[in-house]
Amino acid sequence: MASRPSLTQVAEQVGVSPATVSRAFNRPELLNAATRERILTTAKRLGFRPNKVGSSLRSGSTRTLGLLLPTLANPVFAACFEGAEMAALDAGYSVMLATTGYDSERERLAARSLLDHRVEGLILTVADPADSATLGELGSSGVPFVLAYNESDCHPCVSVDNRAAAADMVSHLAAQGHRQLAMISGPLAASDRAVHRLAGAMACAETLGLPPPIHVSMSRHTAADRGRLKELLAAPQPPSALFCSNDLLAAAVIAELATLGLRVPDDLSVCGFDGMDFGALMVPSLASVHQPSTDIGKHACRELLAALAGRPSRSRRLPHWLFDGGTITAPGSP
Amino acid sequence: MASRPSLTQVAEQVGVSPATVSRAFNRPELLNAATRERILTTAKRLGFRPNKVGSSLRSGSTRTLGLLLPTLANPVFAACFEGAEMAALDAGYSVMLATTGYDSERERLAARSLLDHRVEGLILTVADPADSATLGELGSSGVPFVLAYNESDCHPCVSVDNRAAAADMVSHLAAQGHRQLAMISGPLAASDRAVHRLAGAMACAETLGLPPPIHVSMSRHTAADRGRLKELLAAPQPPSALFCSNDLLAAAVIAELATLGLRVPDDLSVCGFDGMDFGALMVPSLASVHQPSTDIGKHACRELLAALAGRPSRSRRLPHWLFDGGTITAPGSP
DNA sequence: CTGAAAGCGCTAACAT
């Protein structure tokens, strides 16, 4: 119940100057050991802890980073947070997290709020870095930032090569004997990742001489629309494999197919993108292009810290890999 | 690239006092419309945004809440964050999130860091509220807090009735014809929820005249140990249903059973606890005791805000419900 | 090794 004393009150108690108390916490090596002990003891007795608001104002540094992500409902972003948090803590920084719900207005407002709190840098995933009001405001604020998951030529970013990754999956499906594929995504406007993955899949299909994959866009990133799915499968050349632009969507598609009486992979192969831990626990396990989400968070944070330390912050392309789960098989195999 | 100007600089530019600029942002109705416009225009032109560090220090209020959760890898906690964030934003508060990884030392340090940042209140899930160093420190800090998921008689908390919820599931399993059950959990020391769920299951089994459920403790909350599972199933009276203390664990158990050649629910029924969205997408869908995680976050936040507003903050017990998924069937049914 | 003095950006009283 002790009302939190200020550094000055501790100083009075101990009979030293405020500066000395400050040094006891920040530059203890500068103090006479006895003085230091006296201060620390009294501080503990009074329940004193240095007020970061005061120190931030005076020193001009909050030692806080902002993290702005679409949603934590996708475990991929949750993993990214944990990676970033880890790297931040290691460097003595705290993290303020905000989510956008894939909404560009919330995105702008949340970024602004983070800046108002004087975060020293920002890690964020935007809808499209090439056309983002948020990035515009951020740029003119002068606060350093690093994109996570987004790919960009003109901003520092940490991501996988989404085009190449999607192409790898298409090659894999082709090698299994699939020819007509479908690419299922959420609204493309809300995710440049989905756009790149689609482009990579299309390009690869063309290279391999496959018919162009059919693109189906769902109204949300994480739910399958039963009607669209039925249409797709009723087409003249129905696909034998569905490549979903994220794992959550893949799971939803598989569940929806089950209600239509279709079994995966016996009737249809399905795969996703992201590599959420959960996919490996599905039965059958979810085939997916894995990206190292925790590392994306960790590296984005490190690059940001580098920028804060005055070192140049480089973009990093992290490796992806195929997880060949049980949801893919050769077409018409059982 | 504009270096962020201070309120004073805006005041000089406009030719008014700093107080007036402050009012333009905080009490605009007090100002002459023309003055207000002049200030707002100039502020925008200069890229000025009020510095919360300064205003927090002066006003003694950061308008920031702390949220301390075990891990975001469990989507249940991610949902809780989103609920809390929503409620906080509605009230003009920001949220600082930290995770503990179920580690009590990290928990203490993270809570301390949040307090150092002068969050005005804390929402948290601890290992065991009846014996928590974190709660001790928190108590003596005088900062109001609300427990989420934990149940407690002496602290405000928002949770389901874990005992009753587990009992409901046991009744349901019994009604399906199951007699020998097993309860599978992570380390009990790290989760009072698991302890209560186990107790509720045990008590209910006794009431119903079932043999006592076998308790198996895994080394982690979210991974199934193959060896322990094999032992369990090799017992003289093997269980026909496995009740896992959380959904992630249930999914892991199902996956592990699959590698042992056991099919769910044909060979064995399995169910979980939490109601993560993902469970409904599994095939078969995961039977589980659902708890309203987003609401837990939302209500915990509201109770905290009530406490900050001087109103008393009440504990709330939120409703749970059974989701009778495809992973449960009558024993020996096919 | 320690102290004195100044001020970070802002707002709340108190004037006017």
Place this chain on the structure above:
DNA sequence: ATGTTAGCGCTTTCAG
């Protein structure tokens, strides 16, 4: 309707 004054808690020169 606006200005003046003072100071939140801390750190940072600069002196000693």
